C-alpha cells in the first residue's frame with residue numbers, strides 16, 4: 001500500500017465516545033476497540049440508560065480510562081467541561097432518539113448531553129432505533145436541526161431490527177462510522193475558492209391567491225448539496241423554492257416561490273458562480289392568468305385551467321454560461337437513462353444526476369436516494385441507495401472533475 005492510498009488513521013486523536021441506551025449499545029464495544037486500534041485515546045461517557053445494556057467496566061477495561069456515567073459523582077465533577085475541551089471530536093454511537101432530541105433542543109441533564117453543549121469540536125452521531133422511531137417526524141426534525149448546525153449524522157441502515165421487523169434503524173456499519181470520524185478530524189476543504197449557485201425545492205405557480213400548481217419536491221437533495229459544498233469550503237448561494245427545511249449553516253438562502261422568480265435570481269447570480277447545480281423541481285407549466293381574487297366554488301365554475309410553459313431555467317443558464325460547470329437533475333418515472341442522456345446533451349450539461357422517483361426508499365421527500373451520474377464524456381456511475389448527504393458528496397466529486405482543469409467546450 002502506498003503512502004497516498006493508505007487510509008488515514010486516528011493516531012494521536014482524543015475522542016469522547018458517547019454511548020446511549022439503545023439495544024445496539026453492545027456494538028460500541030467493538031467500535032471502541034477499533035478506535036483504540038487506530039491510535040485514538042478514547043474517553044467513554046455513558047448515559048444512565050446505556051448502563052442497563054452494558055457495564056461501564058467493559059469500556060473501562062478496553063479504553064484503559066475511567067468511564068463517565070454521572071454529572072454529580074465527586075470524582076467525575078467538571079469532567080463534562082474538561083473532557084470536551086481537550087477532545088478532537090465527540091462520537092455518539094449508538095445515539096438514541098432521546099439523545100438526538102436533547103442535543104437538538106439543548107437539554108443538558110446528564111454528562112453527555114451537557115458535553116455536547118460545551119464542546120467546540122465536531123459532534124458525530126450514529127443513531128440506532130426502531131424504524132418507526134427513525135421515520136417519526138419529530139426525530140426527523142431533530143436530525144435536520146442537528147445537521148443544519150453542522151453535526152455529522154451517520155444515517156442508520158436498513159435491515160432486520162431488534163423488534164424483528166424490517167426497516168431503517170440499524171446502527172451504521174462500523175467502517176462507515178470510522179470514515180465519519182476520520183473525515184470529521186480531517187475535513188476536506190477541496191471546494192475552497194469555488195462559488196456554488198444552487199437551486200432547490202419545488203416552485204409554486206399561483207392559480208389564485210390561495211391555490212397553486214406545485215410538485216412533490218421536498219428540497220432535501222438540494223439542501224444536502226448546499227451543506228456538503230459549504231462543509232468542503234465553497235461559498236454557496238441557495239435559491240430555494242418553498243420547503244420546510246432549515247438552511248445549512250453558512251449558506252446564503254434566496255427564497256423564491258415561482259419559476260419566474262427562480263429564473264431571475266439564478267440569472268442574476270450566474271456570473272458570480274463557478275459551479276451551477278439545478279436541483280430544484282421547477283414547474284414546467286403555470287396558469288396563464290392567476291386570478292386576483294379567490295375562485296369561488298359557486299357562481300361561475302372554472303373547470304379548465306389555461307396553462308403556459310414556464311422559462312426553461314437550465315437552458316437559459318446554459319446559453320449564458322462562460323466557464324461555469326453545469327449540473328442538472330433528471331427525475332424520471334420511466335426510460336431513465338435515455339431521458340437523462342438526452343437532457344445532458346440538449347442542455348449542454350457537464351453532469352446529470354438521473355434518479356428514478358418511483359424507486360422504493362428514494363426520491364421525493366425521502367432522506368435517501370439512489371442515482372446514476374452521467375458525465376459529458378460518457379462516464380456513467382451508478383450510486384446505490386444512500387443518504388442524500390452522502391450522495392451530495394458524490395455529486396460534488398463528479399462536478400469537481402469538470403472544474404480543474406476547466407475543460408474546453
Ligand SMILES: Cc1cc2nc3c(=O)[nH]c(=O)nc-3n(C[C@H](O)[C@H](O)[C@H](O)COP(=O)(O)O)c2cc1C
Pocket residue numbers: 019020021022023024047048049050095096097098099128129130133
Ligand atoms: C430493550 C430496549 C431497547 C431500546 N432500544 C432503543 C434504541 O435502539 N434506540 C432508541 O432510541 N431507544 C431505545 N430504547 C429506549 C431508550 O432506552 C430510552 O428512550 C432511554 O430514555 C434513552 O436514554 P438515553 O438517551 O439517555 O440513553 C430502548 C429501550 C429498551 C428497554
